[in-house]
Amino acid sequence: MEIIVLVKEVLDPDLPPSKFSVDTKNNRVIPPEGIPPVISPYDAVAIEAALRIKEEAGGRITVVSLGNPSAEAVVRKALAMGADAGIVVSDPSFDLEDSYLAAHILTQTIRKIGKYDLILCGRQAVDWDRGVTGPIMAEYLAVPVATLARAIKVSDRSVRVERVLADGHETLEMDLPAIITVSNEFGQARIPSAWGVIKAVKEEIPVWSAKDIGAEDAQNKDNPGEGRLRRLYIPSYERKCEFLTGERPEELAAALVKKIYSRETASP
């Protein structure tokens, strides 16, 4: 089983709102100083999924990250978790903010790798929250796709996926090769072992450029992308909070119940 996992380096999603800032003139997020980027949490779950499939069915896991040269760090993390090989795809000509283009570049990368049975990635990257890379790649590669997986069962030449729905789940079956996007319901990603970290440090991680994968024309008009970003800004969700007072929990509880009842009758 040849498994490819796509991972993305992102701004730490647990960053407190106070550390998050936007350059509104250039419509860009300003990376906070001293806080390193992390692997997109859903992608970490996708690595976990790949590892469990490998443990059950055998195989080899290659991790691919499209991004800045610094994406080497997230690839190394995947190697420490147990992936077998890693590749960084990076080129100054790539517009990294456009996932439509990312799908094109990653498709070219997959073509260069050649052989694969399964491509896994997170349900969405936690920066731009789109979740389109996997499904678009499925169209480019003409392979089946299942999104939002919470369970994956590989058997011979096909795969069964349990897909999370708003009100339940559905079971889908696809022939291999296929693409699956993994949701957080799949389970927690494992913590790399000390031995895994030591091994990963020594691993050679090649960096492929646009030329290496034949993606020099990535920005052409066949990829209209997501349209022009007109504005990027930080919204204000703030409300004026009335704090209830009381010495003891009993008093606070009474005040709270009174408040809830008054709101209930106030609402239409």
Added chain:
Amino acid sequence: MADLKGILVVGELGKEGLASITRELLGVARELLDVAEGEVNLMLIGEDVSSYAEEGIAFGADKVYVVNDVSAQEFPCDFYTHAVDQFCRKAGISLCLMGHTDLGRELAPRAAARLRGCICMDCVEIRSDVKEKEFVQLRPVFGGKAMAETASQRGVIQIVTVRHKSMSGFVHRSDRRGDIIDWSDQLQKGPVRTRLIERKTEEQEGVNIENAPIIVAGGGGIGGKEGFELIRELGRLLKGAVGASRVPVDEGWVHHNIEIGQTGKIVSPDIYVAVAISGATQHITGILGSKCIVAVNKDPDANIFKVSDVGVVADYKELLPYVIEHLRGASK
């Protein structure tokens, strides 16, 4: 490609007729005709869907294209992708709208890839800019920490998924006129690759979270399954629904179908009671429509208080038993 015209709304069905998101989208589509030009088309796919076409017209469709086909249920997303791709090409559609639903999240990027269209996911607002002759979409990014406003490209089809309940109301007019066209035989079937084996509804505990007037939700600070018993009891006494933020779901304390936030459900109750929820932005963006947000947290600096109307600084374990006692007393 320069003279694209008209809007396609990809219809979905709910328990009683058209899904509410489809009704919303038809209303939205009518507002966008000043830039889209042409007509509002609705596509309905499934077994015997013709009976819903009239309702589509009443909510704003000029033309309803129905595809009655049972096999659509067996290969849902493949089927819809072919249908949307073919229809948009044939009709030269300029804007394709769908809900950010189980279907839309997967269908939109696939259809966009085939049509080489512009794509915008999970929008909370879409409007037309008549001067620039473009559509403008607003969507939360970075887990809701920022908002991105993007514009369509002229001469390229725009494919947009819209978040449930983000647009204000819709108008039902039974005197509206429109055409119903059976498109079943015109659709050329493409390759099917993903088969649906089964679909199971997992019932939410208690009151349905999306329509509940009151929601009591617990967060990571609840600390475990046992703590949620207090949340449930409070929910029952207030005749409300029970919800949770991301952590309790990831930790397995509660079922994922009660998760509220960017990756869960978007809710807008009259009263939202957030218990031991720190207030991560990705959760906050799911509750913004709430009329009144009440927060209980032992940390006075918790972010949740910044977005709340009423705050109680207390340990929920000490506070809730008294709240429950009060409510029990009141209901006697």
